[in-house]
Amino acid sequence: MRVIRNATLPDGLERDVRITDGRIDAVGEDLDGETLVDATGKRLLPGMIDAHVHFRQPGYGHKETWATGSRSAAAGGVTTVVDQPNTEPPTVTGAAFDEKAEYAADSLVDWGINGGVTAEWERETLFDRPLFALGEVFLADSTGDMGIDAELFADACRRAAEEDVVVTVHAEDAELFDESARERDDADAWSAYRTAEAEEAAVERAVGVGGNVGATVHVAHTSTPEGVDAARAGGATCEVTPHHLFLSREELDDLGTFGRMNPPLRSEARREALFERLADGEVDVVATDHAPHTREEKDASIWDAPSGVPGVETALPLLLQAASEGRLSFERVRDVTAANPAEIFDLPRKGRIEAGRDADLVLVDPEESREIRGDDLHSNCGWTPFEGMAGVFPELTLVRGTVVWDGEAFADHGGENVRA
Ligand SMILES: NC(=O)N[C@@H](CC(=O)O)C(=O)O
Numbered sequence: 001m002r003v004i005r006n007a008t009l010p011d012g013l014e015r016d017v018r019i020t021d022g023r024i025d026a027v028g029e030d031l032d033g034e035t036l037v038d039a040t041g042k043r044l045l046p047g048m049i050d051a052h053v054h055f056r057q058p059g060y061g062h063k064e065t066w067a068t069g070s071r072s073a074a075a076g077g078v079t080t081v082v083d084q085p086n087t088e089p090p091t092v093t094g095a096a097f098d099e100k101a102e103y104a105a106d107s108l109v110d111w112g113i114n115g116g117v118t119a120e121w122e123r124e125t126l127f128d129r130p131l132f133a134l135g136e137v138f139l140a141d142s143t144g145d146m147g148i149d150a151e152l153f154a155d156a157c158r159r160a161a162e163e164d165v166v167v168t169v170h171a172e173d174a175e176l177f178d179e180s181a182r183e184r185d186d187a188d189a190w191s192a193y194r195t196a197e198a199e200e201a202a203v204e205r206a207v208g209v210g211g212n213v214g215a216t217v218h219v220a221h222t223s224t225p226e227g228v229d230a231a232r233a234g235g236a237t238c239e240v241t242p243h244h245l246f247l248s249r250e251e252l253d254d255l256g257t258f259g260r261m262n263p264p265l266r267s268e269a270r271r272e273a274l275f276e277r278l279a280d281g282e283v284d285v286v287a288t289d290h291a292p293h294t295r296e297e298k299d300a301s302i303w304d305a306p307s308g309v310p311g312v313e314t315a316l317p318l319l320l321q322a323a324s325e326g327r328l329s330f331e332r333v334r335d336v337t338a339a340n341p342a343e344i345f346d347l348p349r350k351g352r353i354e355a356g357r358d359a360d361l362v363l364v365d366p367e368e369s370r371e372i373r374g375d376d377l378h379s380n381c382g383w384t385p386f387e388g389m390a391g392v393f394p395e396l397t398l399v400r401g402t403v404v405w406d407g408e409a410f411a412d413h414g415g416e417n418v419r420a
């Protein structure tokens with residue numbers, strides 16, 4: 001029995017939190033037990049569940065490994081990660097799932113593995129494995145060129161409904177990309193090319209198809225207010241990324257190809273409208289779409305550079321910075337990073353500071369913000385699009401009661417499959 005004393009919880013109450021055998025066994029005042037830390041004046045949050053990361057193994061370990069990605073996660077207060085299927089081999093068969101699970105054994109934090117959909121997918125063997133969810137299903141090509149047609153998407157939705165798993169969707173419609181932008185070679189051309197309309201139309205179609213067959217659809221990385229509204233109108237849940245909340249097309253002059261991702265950065269007006277929806281409760285989840293590529297790979301023309309930016313270590317720090325500035329509440333931060341993903345993806349032991357749940361916890365001092373610098377982060381890629389911005393970083397990160405990061409060093413700890 002160890003106790004975190006006098007911590008300020010997301011609802012503002014000051015409480016002791018007691019941990020026994022990796023679980024929270026009591027939340028109250030003046031609890032018995034050995035003191036783990038005196039948290040007076042500090043904030044305690046449930047660890048972030050990042051429902052969207054690309055940890056790149058198998059296949060692309062030069063970009064990221066499960067070891068480096070999960071350390072980056074822990075140092076950013078993320079205690080559960082969900083890996084996406086665009087690896088090599090792509091996670092579209094039971095055998096590919098098993099191969100990825102061997103790499104995931106290197107993870108410092110808890111994890112899930114999504115199953116992908118391509119013409120080659122093997123539904124039977126895939127659904128035989130402890131899958132986290134189906135997805136991200138690519139309605140347009142992104143890194144890995146796993147875009148599929150409408151018929152296969154409908155089939156995937158039917159199958160997910162039968163298996164009672166959530167389908168997460170990368171919603172862009174390549175028919176609505178603006179080919180005229182192809183003549184430009186500045187970084188903003190990517191945003192002009194992959195239009196906001198292409199997202200809205202694809203979200204509408206995805207939630208329509210999913211609804212028809214009774215599938216539960218979760219829209220990945222919605223980048224526009226129109227995309228969020230279309231997901232909600234169709235009864236789907238949605239996630240937004242930190243880069244679409246904190247960066248816009250106005251930063252592309254500085255970022256160059258290091259600001260290229262799918263869906264792309266949007267106008268400042270759309271970014272603001274997205275942030276409003278986050279603060280007022282219309283965004284269900286913040287997930288990072290942590291998609292690292294090396295500097296050398298990114299250092300290419302706007303049409304040749306790979307799409308994607310890292311983000312797993314900076315998401316919670318950026319949100320906590322915004323909360324400490326009063327731009328959204330700490331309860332909203334808890335909901336979008338932990339409580340809501342736990343509910344949407346059925347993780348009853350994660351997501352809240354409550355007796356009976358796993359002791360996945362993050363302790364921060366909101367007064368202590370620091371400048372984000374790529375050099376200080378732990379991803380293998382070594383850069384961040386948020387360079388120079390302020391963040392509130394964890395002093396302690398616990399996974400099932402074990403301190404995996406104490407602000408300076410990582411523990412030797414084994415993350416577990418949350419579906420096992
Ligand atoms: N978002 C990106 O721009 N890239 C992701 C793939 C994806 O999520 O679409 C990647 O794996 O690199």
Ligand SMILES: [Zn+2]
Pocket residue numbers: 136142170220221262263
């Ligand atoms: Zn995607």
Ligand SMILES: [Zn+2]
Pocket residue numbers: 052054084136289291
């Ligand atoms: Zn992704």
